[in-house]
Amino acid sequence: MGDVINTCGDENWFYSETVKDHFFNPRNFLKTENPPEDFQGFGVYGSPACGDEMKVWIKVDPESKKIVDYLWKTFGCASAIAAASICSEMCLENSGLTIDEAVKITPQMIIERLGGLPPRKIHCSVLCDKALQNAVRDYLSRG
Amino acid sequence: MEKFVYLDHAATSPLDPRVFRVMQPWLTEKFGNPSSFHSPGKEAKDAIEAARLDISKILSCRAEEIIFTSGGTESDNLAILGFARANSGFGKHIVVSAIEHHAVLEAVVQLEKEGFEATRVLPNSDGVIDPESVKAAVRPDTILISVMLANNEVGIIQPVSEIGNWLQKKRGEKQYPVFHSDACQAAGALDLSIEKLHVDMLTINGSKIYGPKGVGALYARKGIRLQPLQFGGAQERGIRPGTENVAAIIGLAAALALAQKEKDQESARLVMLRDKLIKGVLETIPKTKLNGHQSERLPNNANISFLDIEGEALMLYLDAKGIFVSTGSACTSASLDPSHVILALGKTPEEAHGAMRFTLGRSTTSADIDYVLEVLPPLVAKLREISSVKL
DSSP states (O other), rough: OOOOTTTTTTOOOOOOHHHHHHHOOOBBOSSSOOOOOOEEEEEEEGGGGGGEEEEEEEEOOTTTTTTEEEEEEESSSSSHHHHHHHHHHHHTEEEEEEHHHHHTTOOOHHHHHOOOOGGGGHEEEEEEHHHHHHHHHHHHHOO | OOOOEEEBBTTTTOHHHHHHHHHHHHHHOOOOOOSSSSHHHHHHHHHHHHHHHHHHHHTTTTGGGGESSHHHHHHHIIIIIIIHTGGGGGOEEEEEEOOOOHHHHHHHHHHHHTEEEEEOOOOOOOOOOHHHHHHHHHTTTTEEEEOOBBTTTTOBBBBBHHHHHHHHHHHHOOOOEEEEEEEEETTTTSSOOOOHHHHHEEEESTTTTSOOOOOOOEEEEETTOOSSOOSSSSSHHHHHHTOOHHHHHHHHHHHHHHHHHHHHHHHHHHHHHHHHHHHHHHHSSSSEEOOSSSSBBBBEEEEETTTSSSSHHHHHHHHTTEEEOOEGGGGGGGGOOOOHHHHHOOOOOHHHHEEEEEEOOOOOHHHHHHHHHHHHHHHHHHHHHSSOOOO
């Protein structure tokens, strides 16, 4: 016997401990209006009208092409903030991902690191990988 | 001691211990089925009929005009679906306010699927439905109008009696359109007299007035034809079959009586606390806006938009400090759309995403408001520091 299906959607919305940790203690967000001048890549994704917006700034080592610093700001719900925070950690940990590696971060990888997200919240975490990809594109376009 | 500042009374209120005591025997030793012909059954039947009579006195209507249901949603559904389906031969047009509870709005969506047409009347920027807009929306084939007595998100009190009065005169000897109002949020603060409201149907429930959850009532004027939503026995004259929730019905009557008896005194107290909260927030936190009219609102409702912040984030930060509120927003609903009510007030989606609803109640003290006003500014500042938006 299959489960009874509610055609109106999944109601489960509680957050994992990891999500809560990053939501209450977000890492690497930009505390000022503008980032330091030596940041060479900026990406934005989403829109406040839709309820979520994500901005990412990156600093890349010209030799290794590794992300050596990463700052973000987000307008969004708890999972958007937590995803933004954990995505910054994923990029910076173990002496940093290369930009080639960073653009390969998928929403699934972020959600996994967060210990899962409520189904209806999955779109929120999609923002930071897209914003990051835009930041890498911006970095590359600046030559 | 851990803080517990519950400011979400529009979502639900705790059961009043006085109501609980009245209910208690009906959950244990007095367990009879009101449909049974033996003594325990008769005892239960008498008790729900006494509850019906008590409620009818408060509503100044006849006892047989009260139908007990499982709550506000069912009462709203019965009024909208039950009435429209039973009266579709006379017209298939419905007028509702755009800021009705989803229990009304989603029932209307269902009716549209069944071939009905609906006009949704927008409020003005204060959140008030202009009676003229309702009048303008009525067509010759309009069979039903539904405007809530007070809104659940912004607490704005609607000119129901003015609309009802106009409609009664316009209708004269005719039967249509009839007028329904959802009074779930208003029952603890406003007069529910049918004579004054001039409504044909009225929805109330227990869970917003310190009564039990899972019980409600629909007043339906004598002569109103309703198609049942469920089928079975002859309970509630067959309009709402199913064994009555005896204890809850008794609790609803007791809770309504207490709420109505204490409403003037409690409202005066809540207005002071509400205005202290609104004034405190608007004065100490920049970029905050009150949603809806300043005074034409329920005594316990403060709905405020915090710009540059998404409501759910602030709600959860407050939760961690022992303050329990709700967002008018977005992320807690399956659709992720911002509140239809805040948007209907002409606010921007950004303003709607940052809307927070504080609804005070009997347990709320002045010290609670002080605590909120102390805790809130740094939390807002922190989320604004994180935020990518600077409106």
